[in-house]
Amino acid sequence: MSHQAIESPPFPPVWKRRHLIDLESLSREEIVAILDTAEYFRQHTDGCRNKLPLLTDRTLANLFFENSTRTRNSFSLAAKRLGADTVEFSSSGSSVSKGESFIDTAKTIEALCVDLVVVRHRTPGTPKVLSECLDCSVISGGDGAHEHPTQGLLDILTIRQQRGRLDDLTVALVGDIAHSRTARSNIWGLKKLGAHVIVCGPSTLVSRRWEEVGVEVAHSLDEILPRCDVLNLLRIQFERQSTRPFPSVREYALLYAMNRERMARAKDNILIMAPGPINRGVEVTTDVADGPHSVILNQVTNGLAIRMAAIWLVCTQQRRERDGIA
Amino acid sequence: MSHQAIESPPFPPVWKRRHLIDLESLSREEIVAILDTAEYFRQHTDGCRNKLPLLTDRTLANLFFENSTRTRNSFSLAAKRLGADTVEFSSSGSSVSKGESFIDTAKTIEALCVDLVVVRHRTPGTPKVLSECLDCSVISGGDGAHEHPTQGLLDILTIRQQRGRLDDLTVALVGDIAHSRTARSNIWGLKKLGAHVIVCGPSTLVSRRWEEVGVEVAHSLDEILPRCDVLNLLRIQFERQSTRPFPSVREYALLYAMNRERMARAKDNILIMAPGPINRGVEVTTDVADGPHSVILNQVTNGLAIRMAAIWLVCTQQRRERDGIA
């Protein structure tokens, strides 16, 4: 077991949620509460290496209807760091082959005394629907092109660690905004924390309508590059596109790949981020991905911290509600 | 860990088994011993929510040769509640592709210091064969159309919780009796505990031969309905049928689906059960499945309690034999 005493983080008074479905509906204070809790876990577990067994009587179920190794394992490992058990449900098998029985599947999992369901589904809104019909907690692991809240939070935590704040930073999300749940969660979270957000990519992938919510829309990376404090280089999600939205991968890379030449025209302390897995040579070249400005692997580690925080917050609130505390 | 003291349930003197293969060969007293142990675990773990780490040095192997998410995860979670480790073996891979090497596979698993193998196999008798050639414990997770003993036990536990007894209750198993291992385990267990058992379904799915062991055979649900205390609505197992035994799903539902109109003609306190996953609109309509008489989700939770009890009993007996106690 951990050589440190098992000390719980302070429960943030602002946190009243049993679920984590999106960032759009969270307040700035709630987002800060998650980030602060994640920092607490990082610092009290030697950077997420050690256990802090606060949830030894709880069970997390991964209910992933889309393939995922990274996010699923990140949630599992975060749960294990907190001493919780995990159980994996996949989408294969007859009980989830029909839309109607999706709720039955989830209710059956809940009846196995699971405390928390992490759900990934191609249909936007699925986590919300689940949260409305289950008594246990629900965390979204990504729903279609809607949101991927823990990815947004881990991106934001990474920036805050590096810069100390989000206010007044200029953060550009580059690439396939239209199909990216990561982009959506970043946009809502970054805006609430005071960053200036630019979405940048081919016009087929970046809608002008983002301007309506105060986001800057750009189609030329070279134009916005000198102003950016952070570049988050989204993966081209070939699997989510029905038609190819740009002439070729080569042309995409020519216009949007972050490479040595573009680095020379960027701010000295620019942060290079990518949600991964990265396509080397497409959205980022190898020298930049592995260079001193890259925080791509920090993002992965922060994913553990954010997921520990999210799991602990929703499970703790669930018990508080059951015990009549809140 | 659990905030409660780790207190072992009393070991029932009647229990002398290292394996759980079926209910047909168990005595009434042995079945009651499992039910009572399951109740102990429920009550000492906040309804199977908390851990009672009595088996922290034991390992359970799931050896499932048929797809299963529910039963497999239920066994895994039950083992984890007891502090045991679990390991999953699937049927893919060359070592189990031939019948001959099935025993070798099992012996190899045992040589990994596994204490308990839970086996599901399409061939009736497989758990029995395994129990005869392994020194470790074996629990059947279902063998072909033979038996599914923990499912039978959890159904019986659910009835006993709701009614306080089995004696003199009339329990009807409705649907595909011919292909259902769940039906067989229910029949043997219910009979031993004194219930009156009716099997009800189309004549193609319900054999008259059940009368030879004291089971009532019926083909009309409407005729028996007023007498029933419990209806256990079996899933139509399309995947186990070589030829379709009834004209259409619609006709089946017309004759056997439990719906609002039939509920009006049932006893006031009738229990509606189903082993799941349920086909809504086929064996049960949504209003009944989600209505006040339904104990379908209780069954799932009781599955955890029954499996905790079965795992603990066979593992404890195994150690007693090794230690020369029994």
Add this chain to the structure above:
Amino acid sequence: MSHQAIESPPFPPVWKRRHLIDLESLSREEIVAILDTAEYFRQHTDGCRNKLPLLTDRTLANLFFENSTRTRNSFSLAAKRLGADTVEFSSSGSSVSKGESFIDTAKTIEALCVDLVVVRHRTPGTPKVLSECLDCSVISGGDGAHEHPTQGLLDILTIRQQRGRLDDLTVALVGDIAHSRTARSNIWGLKKLGAHVIVCGPSTLVSRRWEEVGVEVAHSLDEILPRCDVLNLLRIQFERQSTRPFPSVREYALLYAMNRERMARAKDNILIMAPGPINRGVEVTTDVADGPHSVILNQVTNGLAIRMAAIWLVCTQQRRERDGIA
């Protein structure tokens, strides 16, 4: 938890490695250090049955790019015996479909605060490459036809247990030497520990070039049989052969299967080993595989002990390096 006190084995002064990649590069002293540590674990865990939770804050990742149930589960169970957490990464999914991103996948796993990656890959040298670009520990779970170091070690441990030594024993590896990583690891390990090694099989599967490193090459099992103290009967790896190297399975069995008749001409105390899964009737007949000279299941159990030792040694050395001890 274990009823015994949690006492760490003595850390062998000769051990300075953060990785276990092969046996070819290990010294005799290093191999003995692993064997002795494995014996310690066997004796302090009731033959690998109980836990010795020395690595409760560590996480092992299984990164298997070839199918494996036995080796993967053996590593998982060994890790769990030491109290470590485990996480499974499979080769499916886009992030590992290209060779280029293999390192990215591994670096991402490392960024999840994994302490140890066990890698199996069809390409020889993959574990070595990984060990050079990761800060965490790497253990090879088998790379192509190169080496399978823990298999070699468990075979050697089994012989040492039965005979008390390796020096001057004559050990024959029989069968498909050309495609066998198990053969290679056995050859290097056995030679370093002083055994006389014979490789025996059809000339299409056994190269004369082994003589250059002091290994005896034979094509007739019957000729060498009377001299052998140990026979390690390798599985015919049909899946690794591009062309069939012998006329028929029947002919192979005629020349190389260990059967009752050959046993009569062997030494009285000959040991029969096989890495498994065995093809009964091909490399060994049933009466010999299950007979008194067979230590095939001992090998499986020793796999747990060897993997506990390997995991503990590399993880402990890793922490010592980080703490500036070594």
